[in-house]
Amino acid sequence: MSALAASHHGHAAKPQARERAPVRVPVPRPQRMRVVASAQSGPTARRDVLNVALFGGLASSMLAVTPQQASAATGPAATLESAYGAFGSFVSSGDYSTLDSFFTNDTTWLSNVNGGFQGKGKADVKRFFAWNLAANAVSSFRPLQFVEQGNKVASLVAMAGSGKATGRPYDTVLAHFATVEGGKITEFREVAGSEWSEAMGGVPFPK
Known part of the structure; x- marks a missing residue:
């Protein structure tokens, strides 16, 4: 199944990081940008540090502004964060109805996994999440950072789990890019490393 602390006049506020509870299952005129960073508890893997650095550069390049820190997610970032929570509930219960409410009949969904x-459209998005439920045993799903400009938001998510068909574990970081209109996700693009795909073992997407 991804958002000011500086004004247009260049007065920067001090960066603030807010600890986010992980979603666990047994993410012409210059506009201002909002970055919401989640502080990780405990040691941070070197790979994650590198991914965060790369993500910051990619998101800034795409949105053509310099990231600023903020203390809370609002607007498109809040919508994406709520959708991540609905994804966690979906993985736990299999009930797709809440997650489905975040999409429209014209939502475009892209992933390289x-x-x-x-x-x-909703039917295709549901196919993607049906595949996720069938192939992916998620053990942890934690949003790390949101970068928001206008109705667009980019996010970085740490996800861990294993492939249901292979039993192979993975621990990876995903980059998500979304457009939000009227509280609905109308466009979504996911960029994932090969580790997640390899763990899934080539389980096909449903027709």
Whole structure:
């Protein structure tokens, strides 16, 4: 199944990081940007540090502004964060109805996982999450950072688990790029490393 602390006049506020509870299952005129960073508890893997650095540069380049720190997610970032919470509930219960409410009949959904997925509309998005439920045993899903400008938001998410078909564990970081309109996600793009795909073992997407 991803958002000011500085004004247009260049007066920067001190960066603030807010600890976010992980979602666990047994993420012409210059506009201002909001970055919401989650502080990780305990040691941070070197790979995650590198991914965070790369993500910051990529998101800033895409949104064409310099990140600023903020203490809370609002607007599109808040919508994406709520959708992440609904994803956690979906993985736990299998009930898709709450997660489905975040999408429209025209939502575009792209992911490079498992050879790539491209869909449009609620039915296609549901197919993607049906695959996720069938193939992916998620043990941890934690948003790390949100970068928001206008109705667009980019996020970085730490996800760990294993492939249900292979039993192979993975621990990876995902980059998400979304457009939010009227509280609904209308466009979503996911960029994942090969570790997640390899753990899934090539389980096909449902028709």
